[in-house]
Amino acid sequence: MSNMMTKICVSALALSIASEAAATEWNVSVWGKRRAFTEHIHKLAELVEEKTGGEFTMNISYGGLSKNTENLDGISIGAFEMAQFCAGYHPDKNRAITVLELPFLGVSNLDEEVAVSHAVYAHPAVAEEMAQWNAKMLMTSPMPQYNIVGTGEPRDEVAEFDGMRVRATGGLGKAFTAVGGVPTSVTSSEAYQAMESGVVDTVAFAQHAHLSFGTINQADWWTANLNPGTVNCPVVVNIDAYEALSDAEREALDSSVDEAIAYYLENYGKLLKQWDEVLEEKGVEKVMISDEELAKFRDVGGAPIRDAWIEEMSAQGIPAQELYDLVNTTLDEARATN
Incomplete structure (x- = not known):
């Protein structure tokens, strides 16, 4: 009898080891804290786990695996299987997608932001550049147009941006430099601390980040309609890890992207509806910039930066004009279908 029991125990242990070996767990590197900007990653993990009966799970880590500015490096060496990053953190490593961070592209809502991002991500030049980092584009983290919060007197004229110290990356930083x-x-x-200590006068963020990183708590005013552009933050997967998935796991992952994005958009929409209440509650003045001043900003901070980007990227072998045109044709198509 004891011999039989031993055999049963050994068999059970072997089965347990086999099932553990069959299960796939991915580590996902993000930063900050859970917020509207990361909800699609949580939704994706939930859907994948559901579709695979718990055989494919994701361990989402907020800063425990890497610094946000080093997530692409971590992906390239296989330190983790999935990560989120923003193009402006290292524009030299992801040149092709910086087209999406050019100022004044004319993207007017999150649905359009998803459309242009995914169209650019699907371009062969992007796939080729990302492959140098062993990374494959999975989905975007769409953000509304950035606007600035500031301290002191509101700045509602372009001339008042002269000398203004602003936390802004990528194309946005170039737009502010131009004025x-x-x-x-x-x-x-680090934005809250920079504002609190006076290192910067203003911070450019999307609404969720002003809330999440506390900059709204330092603010006296907020520009409601500056809308200079936004940053582009993809979610990527390590190519080796993606190719090592079983067909069923890969299908579960790929087929969950659209639903995860739809969930993100719904969730972000609720946050945008509450924004005015937040401003009122915190006593932050809503600054509207005149059409005349906005036109000045666009003239100086829009077309010249775009033209310089196209010239510089083309010289580096990136099909810059093609990528810029793709953004515009995608916007036209998105508006036609709406």
């Missing part, structure tokens, strides 16, 4: 601003690219997690 005399002094951009600094402290990370999102």
Whole structure:
């Protein structure tokens, strides 16, 4: 009898080891804390686990695996299987997608932001550049147009941006430089401290980040309609890890992207509806910039930066004009279908 029991125990242990070996767990590197910007990653993990009966799970880590500015490096060496990053953190490593961070692209809502991002991500030049980092584009983290919160007197004229120290990265930083601003690219997690200590006068963020990183608590005013552009933050997967998935796991992952994005958009929409209440509650003045002043900003901070980007990227072998045109044709198509 004891011999039989031993055999049963050994068999059970072997089965347990086999099932553990068959299960796939991915580590996912993000930063900050759970917020509207990361909800699609949580939804994706939930859907994948559900579709695979718990055989494919994701361990989402907020800063425990890497610094946000080093997530692409971590993906390239296989330190984790999935990560989120923003193009402006290292524009030299992801040149092709910086087209999406050009100022004044004319993207007017999150649905359009998803459409242009995914169209650019699907371009062969992007796939080729990302492959250098062993990374494959999975989905975007769509953000509304950035606007600035600031301290002191509201700045509602372009001339008042001269000398303004602003936390802004990528194309936004270039746009503010064009009108005399002094951009600094402290990370999102450091923005509150930079504002509190007076290192910057203003911070450019989307609404969720002003809430999540506390900059709204330092603010006296907020520009409601500056809308200079936004940053582009993809979610990528390590190519080796993606190719090592079983067909069923890969299907579960790929087929969950659209639903995860739809969930993100619904969730973000609720936050945008509450925004005015937040401003009122915190006593933050809503600044509206005149059409005349906005036109000045666009003239100086829009077309010249776009033209310089196209010239510089083309010289580096990136099909810059093609990528810029793709953004515009995608916007036209998105508006036609709406």
